[in-house]
Amino acid sequence: MVIEVKNLVKRYDRIIALDYFNLMVKEGQIHGILGPAGSGKTTLLDCILGLKKYDKGSILLWGKKMDRDSYELKKDIGVVLEEEAVFEELTLYENISYFCSLYVGDKQKVKEFTKETIEFLGLEDFIKLYPKKLSPGLLRRLSFACGIVHKPKLLILDEPIEGADPHSRKKIMDSIQELKNRGTTILYISQNMDEIEQLSTEITMLDRGRAIAQGTKEELKNMISLGEKISVEVYSLSEEQMKEISQLPNVSGTEYDNRTLIMKAKKGRNNLMTLLDYLQERKIPFGRIITEMPTLDDVYLEITGKELG
Ligand SMILES: Nc1ncnc2c1ncn2[C@@H]1O[C@H](COP(=O)(O)OP(=O)(O)OP(=O)(O)O)[C@@H](O)[C@H]1O
Numbered sequence: 001m002v003i004e005v006k007n008l009v010k011r012y013d014r015i016i017a018l019d020y021f022n023l024m025v026k027e028g029q030i031h032g033i034l035g036p037a038g039s040g041k042t043t044l045l046d047c048i049l050g051l052k053k054y055d056k057g058s059i060l061l062w063g064k065k066m067d068r069d070s071y072e073l074k075k076d077i078g079v080v081l082e083e084e085a086v087f088e089e090l091t092l093y094e095n096i097s098y099f100c101s102l103y104v105g106d107k108q109k110v111k112e113f114t115k116e117t118i119e120f121l122g123l124e125d126f127i128k129l130y131p132k133k134l135s136p137g138l139l140r141r142l143s144f145a146c147g148i149v150h151k152p153k154l155l156i157l158d159e160p161i162e163g164a165d166p167h168s169r170k171k172i173m174d175s176i177q178e179l180k181n182r183g184t185t186i187l188y189i190s191q192n193m194d195e196i197e198q199l200s201t202e203i204t205m206l207d208r209g210r211a212i213a214q215g216t217k218e219e220l221k222n223m224i225s226l227g228e229k230i231s232v233e234v235y236s237l238s239e240e241q242m243k244e245i246s247q248l249p250n251v252s253g254t255e256y257d258n259r260t261l262i263m264k265a266k267k268g269r270n271n272l273m274t275l276l277d278y279l280q281e282r283k284i285p286f287g288r289i290i291t292e293m294p295t296l297d298d299v300y301l302e303i304t305g306k307e308l309g
Contacts, residue, residue, distance in 0.1 A: 001063070002027050002154055002185045003048065008057035010043050010209075017043040018054070019209035025202075030176065030186040032196035034296060035206030036309040041189045044206075045158055048187075049079065061154070075103040078152030082159040084143050086131050092138075093118070093127040096145045103150035117149040120178075122171055137168030144172050148179065155179060158189045173199065193296040193308055203296070207304045217296065224302040226252065226294045227267035230275060233287030234261045241282065248274050 003025035010018040017040045025031040035041050046052040048059055050066040059066060066073050086095045097114040104110050118124055121141045131139060144160055157176070161169045176199055180186055190196055196203060197217055205213040205220070213220055227250075237245075237256050245263060246254045250271055253264040265271035272291055279286050300308050 001025070002029075002061065003031075003187065004058075004060040004063075005044075005048070006058045008044075008047060008054055008059065010040075010047060010052065010054040017209050018047070020057070021206075021209060021211055023204055023211065025185060025187055027185050028180070028183055029201045030180050030188055030199050032200030032203045033187065033189045033206055034191070034193060034196045034203055034300070034308070036191055036306070038208075039206040040209040041191075041206060042158065043209075045156060045189060048156065049077075075150065076153045078147040078150065078155045080144050080147035080155070080157045080160045082162050084131070084139050086139070086142055086146060088131050091128050091130055092123060092134065092142055095131070095142060096149050099146040100149040113149050113151065117145045120148075121145050121175060135165070135168075136163045137165040140164040141168050141171060144175065148175075152184070154185045154187070156187045156189070159191070160188075161195065191308065193300075197296055205296075205300055205303070207300075207306070212303050213299065220296065220299045221294045224294060224299050225266045226298050226302060227265050228271060229292045229294070229298075230263045230265065230272055231290045231292070232261045232263075232275065232279070233259055233289075234279070235259055235285055235287075237261060237284070241284065245275065245278060248278060250274070 001024055003023060005021060005023040008018045008021040009016070021044065033041055033044065043052065047054050048066070050068050050070060061073055064073060087098065090098060093114065096117055097110055100110045100113050104113060118127060121144060123141060123145060126134065126138055131142065134142060140161060140163065148155060161172050164172065176186060188196065188199055200217065202216060203214070203220060204211050213223060242254060242256055245251065245261070250266045250268045251263055252266050255262040263275055297308050300306065
């Protein structure tokens with residue numbers, strides 16, 4: 001196990017930021033931590049990195065306890081935070097090289113790793129620029145480069161693509177996937193369900209410091225009763241017809257807005273057929289049909305009663 005967090009409790013006076021929180025991250029996984037603002041993500045990160053003391057529980061990295069001065073452990077970890085932590089007085093090249101030299105002693109290796117990382121993130125054309133001259137997307141790529149240049153075995157990412165343009169987002173997301181393919185273990189902390197869904201092999205959902213659900217995205221989606229969301233373009237529907245639709249078998253919710261009927265159905269076969277049969281029998285004209293499987297937001301909503309935000 002790469003990360004093992006057991007019954008972690010962290011309080012700030014009366015606020016319980018982590019409430020008997022458990023997490024297991026296996027080697028080679030991308031483990032996503034998904035939770036809204038204030039759910040305890042940053043606190044968890046600080047505790048794992050040994051930057052904050054906690055009240056109860058234990059945290060082990062590769063079976064060892066991490067402290068502020070656990071240098072041997074820290075050199076195997078790369079961290080990329082939401083806020084850029086680069087030096088304004090160093091160029092892009094110098095920043096990446098500096099972060100590498102913190103963990104890699106051999107000067108030739110530092111050069112080699114720096115060059116490799118610059119190519120990996122497509123930063124060749126910007127090596128002489130100072131951070132102030134970089135676009136937000138390039139700055140994100142620079143931060144990411146500084147976090148991975150020493151080839152850590154564990155990469156901890158906190159909202160790593162927040163504020164980046166689509167091109168830089170894709171570049172970073174592809175790099176994360178590639179690092180995983182090369183065997184890096186990744187903890188991906190975010191409020192964004194799409195990023196988590198796209199990358200994670202395993203997901204932990206966090207609500208008020210508690211791990212409310214853990215598993216693969218398929219397992220999480222199977223935990224809830226919602227099976228699918230069917231949207232049908234319908235030009236008009238009476239209240240009576242809406243009521244009848246809401247009483248069809250398996251239907252758990254209906255909405256009609258902007259000429260679109262949305263029917264939420266529990267897991268089961270033929271939900272779409274049942275609805276279309278109803279519309280046809282009543283000779284109600286309809287247009288485009290879209291069926292969607294539950295999203296991680298639906299899972300979060302059903303378990304906590306709140307949206308991810
Ligand atoms: N230094 C602090 N003193 C008091 N309360 C704090 C402190 N840091 C965090 N908290 C509280 O602890 C809880 C968890 O906060 P935390 O920042 O870990 O959540 P988060 O999920 O990272 O949120 P965000 O995405 O907004 O950063 C929140 O209720 C927050 O207000």
